[in-house]
Amino acid sequence: MARRSYHHGDLRNAxxxxxxxxIEEEGPEAISLREVARQVGVNHRAAYRHFEDKxxxxxxxxxxxxxxxADALESCWQQAQRKQPRARVEALMDRYLELAFEAPARYxxxxxxxxxxxxxxxxxxxxxxxxxxxxxxxxxxxRPKAPLxxxxxxxxxxxSMAHGYLRLVWARRIRVKQQLQIKxxxxxxxxxxxxxxxx
Amino acid sequence: MARRSYHHGDLRNAxxxxxxxxIEEEGPEAISLREVARQVGVNHRAAYRHFEDKxxxxxxxxxxxxxxxADALESCWQQAQRKQPRARVEALMDRYLELAFEAPARYxxxxxxxxxxxxxxxxxxxxxxxxxxxxxxxxxxxRPKAPLxxxxxxxxxxxSMAHGYLRLVWARRIRVKQQLQIKxxxxxxxxxxxxxxxx
DNA sequence: ACCTGAACACCGTTCAAGT
DNA sequence: ACCTGAACACCGTTCAAGT
Numbered sequence: 001m002a003r004r005s006y007h008h009g010d011l012r013n014a015x016x017x018x019x020x021x022x023i024e025e026e027g028p029e030a031i032s033l034r035e036v037a038r039q040v041g042v043n044h045r046a047a048y049r050h051f052e053d054k055x056x057x058x059x060x061x062x063x064x065x066x067x068x069x070a071d072a073l074e075s076c077w078q079q080a081q082r083k084q085p086r087a088r089v090e091a092l093m094d095r096y097l098e099l100a101f102e103a104p105a106r107y108x109x110x111x112x113x114x115x116x117x118x119x120x121x122x123x124x125x126x127x128x129x130x131x132x133x134x135x136x137x138x139x140x141x142x143r144p145k146a147p148l149x150x151x152x153x154x155x156x157x158x159x160s161m162a163h164g165y166l167r168l169v170w171a172r173r174i175r176v177k178q179q180l181q182i183k184x185x186x187x188x189x190x191x192x193x194x195x196x197x198x199x
Numbered sequence: 200m201a202r203r204s205y206h207h208g209d210l211r212n213a214x215x216x217x218x219x220x221x222i223e224e225e226g227p228e229a230i231s232l233r234e235v236a237r238q239v240g241v242n243h244r245a246a247y248r249h250f251e252d253k254x255x256x257x258x259x260x261x262x263x264x265x266x267x268x269a270d271a272l273e274s275c276w277q278q279a280q281r282k283q284p285r286a287r288v289e290a291l292m293d294r295y296l297e298l299a300f301e302a303p304a305r306y307x308x309x310x311x312x313x314x315x316x317x318x319x320x321x322x323x324x325x326x327x328x329x330x331x332x333x334x335x336x337x338x339x340x341x342r343p344k345a346p347l348x349x350x351x352x353x354x355x356x357x358x359s360m361a362h363g364y365l366r367l368v369w370a371r372r373i374r375v376k377q378q379l380q381i382k383x384x385x386x387x388x389x390x391x392x393x394x395x396x397x398x
Numbered sequence: 399a400c401c402t403g404a405a406c407a408c409c410g411t412t413c414a415a416g417t
Numbered sequence: 418a419c420c421t422g423a424a425c426a427c428c429g430t431t432c433a434a435g436t
Contacts, residue, residue, distance in 0.1 A: 029228075029313070034409065043421050044410090054410065108312070114228070116370035128372065156364075156373050157387040161356060164363025171315035173327065174355050188356040195394035233428065242402050243429090253429065402435070409428060416421070 012050040014040050016060050023061070023105040028112065031058060058114055059121040065103075065110030066127035072099050073134040085141040086197060090186060092138055093162060097182045100166050108170075111163065135159065142197050154196050161189055211249040213239050215259050222260070222304040227311065232256060257313055258320040264302075264309030265326035271298050272333040284340040288392060289385060291337055292361060296381045299365050307369075310362065334358065341396050353395050360388055 019036045033054050037044040051057040072095050080091040100107040115121055135155045140146065146154070165185050168174040176184045218235045232253050236243040250256040271294050279290040299306040314320055334354045339345065345353075364384050367373040375383045 027312070032409065033411095045422080046420055048411085049419065111366065111370050111372070113226070113307070113369055116372065119371065153387055154390070156367070157360060157390070160363035160367055160373070160387065161360040162363065163367055164359035164361065164365075165355075166363075167310065167366065168355070168359055168362055170312055171310050172318065173310070173315065174359070188352055188359065191353070191356070191394040191398070192391045195390040199390070231428065232430095244403080244431095245401055247430085248400065400436085402433105404431105404433090406431080407429095410426095412423105412425080414421105414423090417419085 011040070011042065011046065015047055015050060015057070016064070019057060019061060020064070020103075020106060023109065024103060028105045028108045031061075031109075033057060055114060055120070058109060058112075059124065061106060062110045062112070062115045062121070062124055063127065065106045066124055066131065068106075069096070069099060069110075070127045070130035070134070072096075073131050077134050077138065085138070086193065089138045089142055089193060092135065093158075093185065093189060094182055096162055097166065097185055101181060104166075104170060107166065132159075139196065142193070143199070158189065158192065161192065210239070210241065210245065214246055214249060214256070215263070218256060218260060219263070219302075219305060222308065223302060227304045227307045230257060230260075230308075254313060254319070257308060257311075258323065260305060261309045261311070261314045261320070261323055262326065264305045265323055265330065267305075268295070268298060268309075269326045269329035269333070271295075272330050276333050276337065284337070285392065285396060288337045288341055291334065292357075292384065292388060293381050295361055296365065296384055300380060303365075303369060306365065331358075338395065341392070342398070357388065357391065360391065 015036055018040050019031055022036060022039070023031055031054070033047050033051070034044040036057070037047045047057070051060065073092055076091055076095040077088070080088045083091065109115070115124065132155065135158070136148075136151055139154045139158070140148075140151045143151070143154075162185065165174065165188065169176065169181060214235055217239050218230055221235060221238070222230055230253070232246050232250070233243040235256070236246045246256070250259065272291055275290055275294040276287070279287045282290065308314070314323065331354065334357070335347075335350055338353045338357070339347075339350045342350070342353075361384065364373065364387065368375065368380060
């Protein structure tokens with residue numbers, strides 16, 4: 001009886017955080033409802049009370065991923081308030097990559113097709129939008145006269161570069177020492193930011 | 200007996216092309232040795248004669264992916280011989296995206312972590328390198344005086360952008376009408392190429 | 399040499415009970 | 418209401434035979 005401390009309403013969270021642990025250890029493909037339930041100490045059917053199916057658990061992971069990203073970017077944006085626009089953008093980029101490299105499996109699940117591709121799980125949108133907005137502000141400040149549409153294009157371009165960089169590094173198509181991973185991306189993105197700042 | 204036309208040495212290819220069919224229909228996660236073997240008409244154990252395990256089949260798919268990419272870029276490079284350097288780079292970008300959008304599941308498997316992350320399957324490297332070399336040539340021609348190291352950085356930046364763009368489009372983080380997907384990327388990459396061409 | 403089939407330890411999901 | 422356990426139809430992989 002003592003081990004069943006989850007019947008008080010936090011079983012959902014217990015399952016979720018165990019799932020987060022597991023994917024970082026075993027990789028994003030290794031999520032298994034049964035294994036997660038087993039490690040938490042409940043019957044695998046109990047998990048279905050809180051997650052409709054496996055994809056719903058995956059979506060819950062993605063939600064923490066987008067939220068963590070949005071929170072990190074927002075607080076980074078505040079903290080870099082007194083810096084120059086260019087340095088502020090760079091601080092955001094660094095923070096973005098930092099978070100991704102800290103929890104690669106979660107990052108991959110967050111942007112994975114399983115949860116995003118068919119528009120099920122609209123609850124992911126809010127946090128994703130929040131992260132996006134910070135970037136729009138930052139790029140806007142870097143070139144204040146730019147029309148919003150162009151600023152959004154620039155954000156998409158930079159975001160694409162950062163996202164692709166992460167995946168190419170993880171896939172060993174880009175090889176760079178761990179210590180330099182973030183610094184190297186700054187170098188790759190610099191020409192783009194230069195071009196954006198003075199068109 | 201008649202249906203067993205695979206015992207003549209082409210079972211490996213039969214399995215491989217059936218696997219390619221299946222992932223485009225059902226998504227990259229849906230590869231199953233048993234299902235592939237079933238559809239080809241052999242016992243699932245027969246597949247193990249040609250692929251050591253499931254990851255080996257996945258790697259074989261990735262090999263066709265890298266090879267297709269390299270071939271497409273090489274022939275595109277030749278065909279665009281008389282164009283200006285900038286137009287040549289754009290032709291390569293277009294071709295790259297075209298191929299990815301034609302067979303998204305294969306593209307994702309090709310650059311997926313399952314096959315690339317641990318350096319098993321070194322046979323993938325050759326084709327990947329071949330594709331990379333075409334891009335290095337193209338970017339080099341766009342700024343002939345650039346040192347090789349900088350040219351390689353520029354290729355990594357552009358490649359990251361293209362790769363990230365694809366995944367963000369597939370994950371519905373970037374929303375763009377099918378007809379405009381390739382054109383829109385040209386617009387996103389333009390500032391970067393401008394900056395690279397005239398530093 | 400090459401293919402088969404039973405067996406093992408896993409999945410996700412459904413159904414019918416249990417408290 | 419919430420949790421359980423048996424059952425179903427799948428996996429990948431191993432082992433021991435079959436031709």
